[in-house]
Amino acid sequence: MTEPAFLVLTALVDEPRHGYGIAQEVERLSGGRVHLKIGTLYGVLDRLAADGWVEADREEVRQGRLRRYYRLTDEGARALEEEAVRLADNARRAVERLRLRQGLRQGLGQGLGQGLGQAGGPA
Amino acid sequence: MSERDDERGLLEERYRRWLRLLPASYRAEREEEMVAAFMDGARRAPAGHDDQRPRLLEIASVAALALRLRLGGPGSPPGAYLWGETVRLAALLGLVFWTTIAGLYAGQAVLTYGIPADALPDGVMGIGDPESPDRARLVLADLTPLLWAVSLGALARGRARTAKAAAVAALVVPCVLVPPPMTEWENAVRWACSLLPAVVPALALLTGFHRAAPPPRLPARRARLLLALPVAAGLLLSLVVGVLGAATRAATRAGIPSEELLVAAWMWADTTGLASVSLAAVAVWCALRHRTPGRSAGPVALAAAILAVPAVLARAGTMPGMTGVTFLTATLQLAVLVASGIALVVIGVRALRAADPGLTALRAP
Numbered sequence: 001m002t003e004p005a006f007l008v009l010t011a012l013v014d015e016p017r018h019g020y021g022i023a024q025e026v027e028r029l030s031g032g033r034v035h036l037k038i039g040t041l042y043g044v045l046d047r048l049a050a051d052g053w054v055e056a057d058r059e060e061v062r063q064g065r066l067r068r069y070y071r072l073t074d075e076g077a078r079a080l081e082e083e084a085v086r087l088a089d090n091a092r093r094a095v096e097r098l099r100l101r102q103g104l105r106q107g108l109g110q111g112l113g114q115g116l117g118q119a120g121g122p123a
Numbered sequence: 124m125s126e127r128d129d130e131r132g133l134l135e136e137r138y139r140r141w142l143r144l145l146p147a148s149y150r151a152e153r154e155e156e157m158v159a160a161f162m163d164g165a166r167r168a169p170a171g172h173d174d175q176r177p178r179l180l181e182i183a184s185v186a187a188l189a190l191r192l193r194l195g196g197p198g199s200p201p202g203a204y205l206w207g208e209t210v211r212l213a214a215l216l217g218l219v220f221w222t223t224i225a226g227l228y229a230g231q232a233v234l235t236y237g238i239p240a241d242a243l244p245d246g247v248m249g250i251g252d253p254e255s256p257d258r259a260r261l262v263l264a265d266l267t268p269l270l271w272a273v274s275l276g277a278l279a280r281g282r283a284r285t286a287k288a289a290a291v292a293a294l295v296v297p298c299v300l301v302p303p304p305m306t307e308w309e310n311a312v313r314w315a316c317s318l319l320p321a322v323v324p325a326l327a328l329l330t331g332f333h334r335a336a337p338p339p340r341l342p343a344r345r346a347r348l349l350l351a352l353p354v355a356a357g358l359l360l361s362l363v364v365g366v367l368g369a370a371t372r373a374a375t376r377a378g379i380p381s382e383e384l385l386v387a388a389w390m391w392a393d394t395t396g397l398a399s400v401s402l403a404a405v406a407v408w409c410a411l412r413h414r415t416p417g418r419s420a421g422p423v424a425l426a427a428a429i430l431a432v433p434a435v436l437a438r439a440g441t442m443p444g445m446t447g448v449t450f451l452t453a454t455l456q457l458a459v460l461v462a463s464g465i466a467l468v469v470i471g472v473r474a475l476r477a478a479d480p481g482l483t484a485l486r487a488p
Contacts (some may be wrong), residue, residue: 008428018156018159018160019156019157019158019160020159020163021157023160023164029302035179036186037180037183037184038157038160038161038164038181039181039183039185039186039187039188039189040184040187040188041160041186042153042157042188043184044192047334047335052197055312062159065155065158065159065162066156066159067156067159068156098409104242
């Protein structure tokens with residue numbers, strides 16, 4: 001699953017949203033890092049709809065403009081959860097390894113310090 | 124109506140104009156909500172932003188979506204899928220052709236620079252002293268077409284991104300190693316024309332394969348075969364060129380004038396000459412296949428027809444200034460290319476009409 005697809009699905013978890021609403025929510029969720037262009041957004045929506053992960057919810061006309069809302073399907077929610085668990089597992093493993101590395105470095109530093117202390121001490 | 128409303132009306136009209144890039148059926152379904160999304164985005168654009176023109180990145184995203192929809196993959200409407208397959212086949216045929224050229228150039232590089240024998244005539248002897256930067260640059264330039272082989276190999280193994288990156292590198296690296304002659308516009312045009320036969324398959328590769336139409340991953344053995352055959356054909360051609368050169372040199376030594384003959388023969392072994400021969404061969408193959416009941420040559424014929432266009436332009440664009448045998452050979456090549464191109468289009472369109480009358484009915488009078 002690509003990052004834009006992941007973020008679009010996440011944007012639809014709490015409520016159905018229309019095209020621009022999804023783009024805005026994706027920007028919020030990514031901390032302003034991902035700006036989905038309209039062509040890109042609809043490409044992602046097409047793929048997610050083809051997979052049955054999102055579907056049209058309702059249509060509204062506001063200020064003479066059509067807004068079509070999209071909602072997350074149960075299948076889409078399952079796919080998103082699987083992906084989220086996979087990403088969280090990856091992140092957890094990365095953090096564990098980094099802590100281990102940090103610990104090893106600290107241990108090595110202390111050991112080296114003690115070794116140097118003994119070598120430089122009185123005979 | 125206020126000035127602001129006029130501006131917004133103009134902006135909306137411009138957005139709609141760009142949305143016409145999308146297929147009509149898609150527009151019927153999505154245009155209104157896409158315009159609404161565009162206009163919402165424009166309303167919230169930062170102050171001072173030129174709100175009468177769609178932003179460039181927005182246009183690029185619509186163009187990319189239009190390309191993906193028009194060059195569809197499996198599951199797309201028949202017309203879009205057919206065009207998608209045609210463009211993907213054009214990319215594949217182009218890669219096979221350029222991999223053959225890579226084999227030829229690599230073989231020639233070995234013969235020219237690797238063997239210190241005088242087997243080749245003066246015209247193809249390496250430029251620059253051995254171990255000089257010029258020599259290294261030219262050897263590298265002769266070997267860079269192997270990037271096309273990398274691209275073909277990656278595509279055969281289903282790695283579209285690597286294939287695309289290698290094809291772009293195959294286009295760019297030679298221009299860096301041997302900068303094009305840009306002193307006069309005629310030279311620049313000639314150079315641009317000669318580059319077209321490589322640019323078109325690269326563009327077909329970049330646009331034809333996308334998320335909805337990934338390349339199939341061939342089994343390792345078949346992928347190796349797909350790569351080895353054109354490389355071997357190219358190496359064989361380089362040997363033929365080498366032998367031809369040696370024979371001409373021997374003939375000249377014996378007092379038989381053969382330089383003109385050599386030049387004419389070489390013109391069939393360079394990129395444009397080989398493109399003429401290859402496209403004529405594909406046209407004949409398509410014509411034979413077209414006559415066999417139950418076998419369609421449509422997509423291959425149309426794909427080859429796409430590749431014939433840059434080959435014709437390359438041949439025609441590099442002809443000014445030619446005289447004598449060179450001009451005659453180039454004219455013959457141009458005739459072969461044009462005839463092959465026309466035959467391929469006719470076979471392609473006929474095959475499509477036979478396969479699905481609905482696909483071409485709209486264009487029929």
